[in-house]
Amino acid sequence: MREIPFDPANDDIMERLKSVPVFDSLPESHIREAMRAASIRRYEAGETIIEEGEFDNQVFFLIFGHLKITVHGTEVGQLKRLGDVFGEMGIIDGSPRSATITTEKTSLVISLDDAAIGSLGEASKIFTQAVMYRVFAEVLAIRLRKANQKISEMQDELNALKET
Template sequence: MPPESSQLLVLVLRKIPIFKGLSPSQVKNILGLCTHKSYKKGSQVCRSNTPSHEMYILLSGELAVVASGGIRVATILPVTTVGEMGVITGQPRSATVEASKASNIFVVKKKSFDDMLSDDGDVRATVYKNIIDVLSEKLNNDNIRMRDHQLEKSEYESRLLGFERQLLQERLRFDTSVEMAAERGDMTKDEVVMQIDEQVGNLTPKILVVVDEADFCRLVTEALVGFTVVEAGNSHEALAIVAEKKLDLVITEILTPNIDGFALLENLRAKHPQLPVLAVSGNSDAEEVWIQDFNGYIDKPVRPAQLRDLVKEKVAQRKNEDNS
């Protein structure tokens, strides 16, 4: 490594909280423990509940902390460390981390780091003090967030109580309307309710989700409140559902053992050219997706708000086209 690059990295690493207060020579020793690795977009850096044998220093790119179901819960930007607490405490990984963009990372092995701390008491004392400071700050921030959460919870419960009252009033109005319609017409109350349900169902946008992951399907269903979500576990099921139901949009995996999203898109374009189709994948190149004429691309790990906004946009766009 050229001397200029080495000096620049030392300056950068000294700004990382756990290395704060170390001398340039001490940071240079840590730099000597580092191995460079490049991660492609979608690659897994570390997995939850696995041993903490390494810590990472993100130099460029972007990482995502991912929960079960592919939900992104945090974004990590350069320059920062990842997994350092596990290396210090020996606890398993608390989360899965993936590269949400192509990233360059320094990897530090736990054994090498432990050996250096054992050999250099000054570095050990400084690093441990920094970790205590980091944890203290985190605890303080957590306490602040907890107080804010309690306030938000109280406000939410108050609004919820108001919504419950409104819901009760609307239910009473609905029941009264059904009884009046039944008394003045030739239908029973059950028949009136059935007809109302059918009419409401026709007004609710229907989204077909073609995936073979139960967690992802649950994520989509929870994100798309106000939509009717229909599930298909493979391309054959998807085509059968499209033939039977009037749909507003399709979300499909691109390539899995049971789903060929490109072939499904070709079939849908031939038979239902106006039906919007969104692709979802953690590995495919977005440029290839656009070339294949999908109406949009959902990158894993999925952000529920981003998914919801994209679906709303495409459904509204199609509705406007149908009305024009």
């Protein structure tokens, strides 16, 4: 992994960030301010970004790449869209990581550190936290819907097996 501080003068990254759904409605000046607490991380294929069971205070936004999500060694999903968010649950409740995230190919992510957000000026800190929690709520709602659908499908399969 190679990490560099976020450079708000990097127009290519700013253009990508403006395409991320959570940021697309924000003025560029607000994005630049929020990203002062960020760094850019480049991972090569096969590298681990998050390890199941570990503790940290990072949240990540995928800029490009292909990531695999595993729980107890079983693949449970993938991330490959610009703006896909991961690592948010640990920020919300301080619990250990619930999954391992590894790169399938070279990937670039924006990493936001909870402590770095706290070091922003008060107005920027409040704004950034509000944006992050909005993102977290949206992501968790989508994941909950998918989990509920999967539970329903599995219940149907279980009921069908009981009938045989």
